[in-house]
Amino acid sequence: MEPQSQPQTITYKVSNFFNATFSSFNKKIESGLKEVIDKLEYLARQKGALGLKESTYSSAGSGSNVSQKLPSTSLVAESVIYGRDADKEMIIDWLTLETKIQNQPSILSIVGMGGLGKTTLAQHIYNDSKLEDAEFDTKV
Numbered sequence: 001m002e003p004q005s006q007p008q009t010i011t012y013k014v015s016n017f018f019n020a021t022f023s024s025f026n027k028k029i030e031s032g033l034k035e036v037i038d039k040l041e042y043l044a045r046q047k048g049a050l051g052l053k054e055s056t057y058s059s060a061g062s063g064s065n066v067s068q069k070l071p072s073t074s075l076v077a078e079s080v081i082y083g084r085d086a087d088k089e090m091i092i093d094w095l096t097l098e099t100k101i102q103n104q105p106s107i108l109s110i111v112g113m114g115g116l117g118k119t120t121l122a123q124h125i126y127n128d129s130k131l132e133d134a135e136f137d138t139k140v
Helices: 002-045 085-100 118-126
Strands: none
Touching: 085 118
């Protein structure tokens, strides 16, 4: 009779171990979720002060929600571009020199991490008055 009672105690110990472990894990998860929810509720209360607006989604044909993307433009607010004058002048000089050399196509890449202003720099150059007189077949 003793061998039959021993597996029950081992099963009981293993069961208690897992229950205690999962209980501790669940408490940590619950605490973390509560913290995230509290922060989200705080931000929701502060949305006016932060200048946030509630987003509306238009529904696509399949019924999924897709946000509207603003159309891109080559127009740039000149007053908000700082520290790129040397880059701009170098690229404009390169572009105007290249137009004088016929039948030699070349590429200039502007590379860097997102948010460094590559597109803004390209738009700034595109709209520069120095390039209005350049002899480009197409300006896109």
